[in-house]
Amino acid sequence: MKTGRLGVYLTVAVTALGAALIPQAASAAADCTYTYSGQVALDDLGTGTYNGLTGGLYPGGSNVRPAAHTDAGVSIAQNQVLPRNASGQVDLVNGKVVLTSIGMSNTTQEFQKFISTAKAYSGLNDKLVIVDGAQGGQDANAWADPANATWSVLASRLSNAGVTAAQVQAVWLKEQYVGDSLGSFPAGAQNLRNSLASILRNARSKYSNLALGYVASRIYTYDPARSAGAYQQGWAVKKLIQDQINGASDLTYGTGGVAPWISWGPYMWADGLGSDRVAGGTPGRGDGLEWKCSDLESDGVHPSSMGEQKVANMLLKQLSSDPTSTPWFNK
Numbered sequence: 001m002k003t004g005r006l007g008v009y010l011t012v013a014v015t016a017l018g019a020a021l022i023p024q025a026a027s028a029a030a031d032c033t034y035t036y037s038g039q040v041a042l043d044d045l046g047t048g049t050y051n052g053l054t055g056g057l058y059p060g061g062s063n064v065r066p067a068a069h070t071d072a073g074v075s076i077a078q079n080q081v082l083p084r085n086a087s088g089q090v091d092l093v094n095g096k097v098v099l100t101s102i103g104m105s106n107t108t109q110e111f112q113k114f115i116s117t118a119k120a121y122s123g124l125n126d127k128l129v130i131v132d133g134a135q136g137g138q139d140a141n142a143w144a145d146p147a148n149a150t151w152s153v154l155a156s157r158l159s160n161a162g163v164t165a166a167q168v169q170a171v172w173l174k175e176q177y178v179g180d181s182l183g184s185f186p187a188g189a190q191n192l193r194n195s196l197a198s199i200l201r202n203a204r205s206k207y208s209n210l211a212l213g214y215v216a217s218r219i220y221t222y223d224p225a226r227s228a229g230a231y232q233q234g235w236a237v238k239k240l241i242q243d244q245i246n247g248a249s250d251l252t253y254g255t256g257g258v259a260p261w262i263s264w265g266p267y268m269w270a271d272g273l274g275s276d277r278v279a280g281g282t283p284g285r286g287d288g289l290e291w292k293c294s295d296l297e298s299d300g301v302h303p304s305s306m307g308e309q310k311v312a313n314m315l316l317k318q319l320s321s322d323p324t325s326t327p328w329f330n331k
């Protein structure tokens with residue numbers, strides 16, 4: 001179903017939307033006093049360490065994507081992510097570029113808000129079709145299975161949007177295990193890293209022209225029982241991206257590769273605080289990002305409408321300014 005100008009489509013039927021918003025696991029009510037977890041965001045940690053591992057979003061404690069990796073992404077964006085017809089052949093006049101999402105309930109909530117936000121962005125490429133593929137209740141284990149029904153649901157959504165698998169060229173991935181249950185660290189984060197890698201390889205095998213992937217972290221949670229896992233998910237994403245930069249064989253990209261080129265997209269974890277700041281507390285993150293209790297639903301886990309909008313704004317800011325996405329996202 002087409003929802004507006006600029007070729008942006010929202011393909012989730014009412015029944016599917018209802019299912020998508022079902023929480024992944026039962027959760028206690030939000031504890032709005034839990035505004036400070038004591039953890040340090042990766043981008044604030046820098047060369048500091050967490051359980052012996054160096055912070056930063058990229059290798060060496062840096063928050064700057066390595067130039068060589070950026071150059072590779074820019075080359076792909078300019079030369080491979082092009083409007084294509086239903087068969088996947090380049091068609092600069094009538095072709096489409098499809099951006100889809102893969103993930104869980106938080107992901108579909110946030111991506112649907114992003115779709116409506118992108119429709120209002122005057123600089124959006126009219127060849128771009130945005131399809132929400134994320135599904136509530138479907139965690140990283142589900143998507144890591146290439147035969148799981150999540151993939152057939154996504155296929156149906158692509159079809160409903162009037163596009164094909166051969167036109168999918170970029171993906172927004174945000175995934176976690178049910179209940180933010182990673183187990184012991186760092187083994188649990190490594191397991192999630194492996195699941196994310198499997199998801200990317202599955203996507204690459206199903207979408208022959210998939211070239212670019214942006215992997216997001218989880219937002220803060222006001223459920224103390226899930227706090228550690230929510231924070232540690234960012235370490236799994238860091239390891240995933242770092243491994244590709246370092247040439248991991250299970251994440252090769254480009255011609256003959258098994259996965260898309262990947263980058264942060266974006267890193268969203270920060271402490272709560274905001275108007276809920278406790279006396280003596282520290283600001284949520286050095287760049288000003290913080291999550292208020294009002295940014296989450298009553299379970300303290302899923303984003304409220306305000307939280308969804310905050311994520312949508314961050315994603316739009318990245319895709320409309322990152323040199324690896326501007327060639328196909330912007331006019």
